[in-house]
Amino acid sequence: MAHSEETTHVTVLPPDKEKIKKLWTVAGILGIITAIEFAIAFTMPHGPLKTAIFVGLTIVKAGYIVGEFMHLRYETKVLFWSILIPLIFIAWMLVAFVYEGTAISVVR
Amino acid sequence: MASTSAATVAPGRSAWDGGVSPMGASYGKLMMWFFLLSDAFTFSALLITYGLVRSSHHAYHGAVSAFKFDHAYWPVPERVYEAVPFFHGVELPLVFVGIMTFILIMSSVTMVLAVEAGHRMDRPAVEKWMLWTLLGGIAFLSCQAWEWTHFIVGTEAGTTIKEFVNGEWVTRVIHGANLVENQYGPPDFADFFFFITGFHGFHVFSGVCFNFLIYFNTVTGVYERRGHYEMVEKVGLYWHFVDLVWVFVFTFFYLV
Numbered sequence: 001m002a003h004s005e006e007t008t009h010v011t012v013l014p015p016d017k018e019k020i021k022k023l024w025t026v027a028g029i030l031g032i033i034t035a036i037e038f039a040i041a042f043t044m045p046h047g048p049l050k051t052a053i054f055v056g057l058t059i060v061k062a063g064y065i066v067g068e069f070m071h072l073r074y075e076t077k078v079l080f081w082s083i084l085i086p087l088i089f090i091a092w093m094l095v096a097f098v099y100e101g102t103a104i105s106v107v108r
Numbered sequence: 109m110a111s112t113s114a115a116t117v118a119p120g121r122s123a124w125d126g127g128v129s130p131m132g133a134s135y136g137k138l139m140m141w142f143f144l145l146s147d148a149f150t151f152s153a154l155l156i157t158y159g160l161v162r163s164s165h166h167a168y169h170g171a172v173s174a175f176k177f178d179h180a181y182w183p184v185p186e187r188v189y190e191a192v193p194f195f196h197g198v199e200l201p202l203v204f205v206g207i208m209t210f211i212l213i214m215s216s217v218t219m220v221l222a223v224e225a226g227h228r229m230d231r232p233a234v235e236k237w238m239l240w241t242l243l244g245g246i247a248f249l250s251c252q253a254w255e256w257t258h259f260i261v262g263t264e265a266g267t268t269i270k271e272f273v274n275g276e277w278v279t280r281v282i283h284g285a286n287l288v289e290n291q292y293g294p295p296d297f298a299d300f301f302f303f304i305t306g307f308h309g310f311h312v313f314s315g316v317c318f319n320f321l322i323y324f325n326t327v328t329g330v331y332e333r334r335g336h337y338e339m340v341e342k343v344g345l346y347w348h349f350v351d352l353v354w355v356f357v358f359t360f361f362y363l364v
Contacts, residue, residue, distance in 0.1 A: 101163030
């Protein structure tokens with residue numbers, strides 16, 4: 001084994017231009033969404049609508065990172081859903097806790 | 109390499125009998141995914157608790173430009189994070205955090221390019237992109253060190269508070285923040301800042317360590333001899349996750 005390692009010939013494939021271009025496109029999209037978030041942060045008054053827009057844009061960004069960079073979109077269906085379905089718990093926890101927090105502030 | 113799926117199992121055998129990769133991914137990659145899922149729960153718990161505590165405090169109502177630090181309400185984040193290195197005294201709200209976000213997204217891109225180069229067995233390219241990724245990670249950590257220092261030291265003017273001590277009202281000036289009190293608002297505010305950005309920063313730090321290990325193994329030819337660069341992919345998953353968490357921290361801690 002140790003001897004054959006020295007003589008192993010590695011075939012280097014040429015860069016996949018299409019794939020690399022796609023990755024940079026995703027990076028561009030992430031940058032643009034962040035820029036939009038900045039624009040909204042300084043032009044819109046604080047309120048539920050602003051928060052909703054931010055959460056929406058964040059989920060879009062998360063989708064691109066997990067789907068394209070982490071390649072989850074291209075994995076088998078069972079892996080894809082094994083990761084995504086448990087996240088329902090997080091969504092529920094978020095809704096429940098913020099609801100509870102608002103209730104506490106009313107009591108205070 | 110990861111193309112074997114459950115569909116190729118011979119009749120009468122289970123996908124768990126060995127010889128195949130259930131879910132079409134290697135063991136290591138699968139475990140990384142489930143570790144990241146559990147890590148996502150940890151970060152969610154931190155961020156959601158932040159949401160709970162923040163929404164249970166009084167919010168600041170009024171013009172952002174007229175905002176002043178006070179313990180009576182939760183601070184407006186864009187008035188807290190408005191300092192940028194070398195621009196002393198200039199109010200540049202959220203600019204520095206924006207730079208940090210940009211750095212981390214860029215290092216995520218270079219990481220995915222390293223993974224792509226690994227698929228092609230292109231060692232020099234993996235080395236190049238891993239170096240860029242390392243640089244991004246170190247740059248982010250440096251920015252965070254500066255931000256923490258600024259947060260802890262505080263502004264020159266500080267915040268004057270009035271408190272009832274031994275039967276009389278006294279005024280005191282608070283500079284910066286610690287876990288007990290801070291000049292920006294309720295104590296919880298600084299506590300969450302330290303815990304959430306600190307926990308994320310520690311993830312970045314361990315990510316940089318892993319990235320260095322991967323870089324080292326690439327340079328010494330470990331993966332070339334092994335015949336695949338899957339370790340780059342696994343650590344890449346972790347690194348993207350760190351970027352992903354920052355996207356959420358950025359929104360919920362700095363923007364909302």
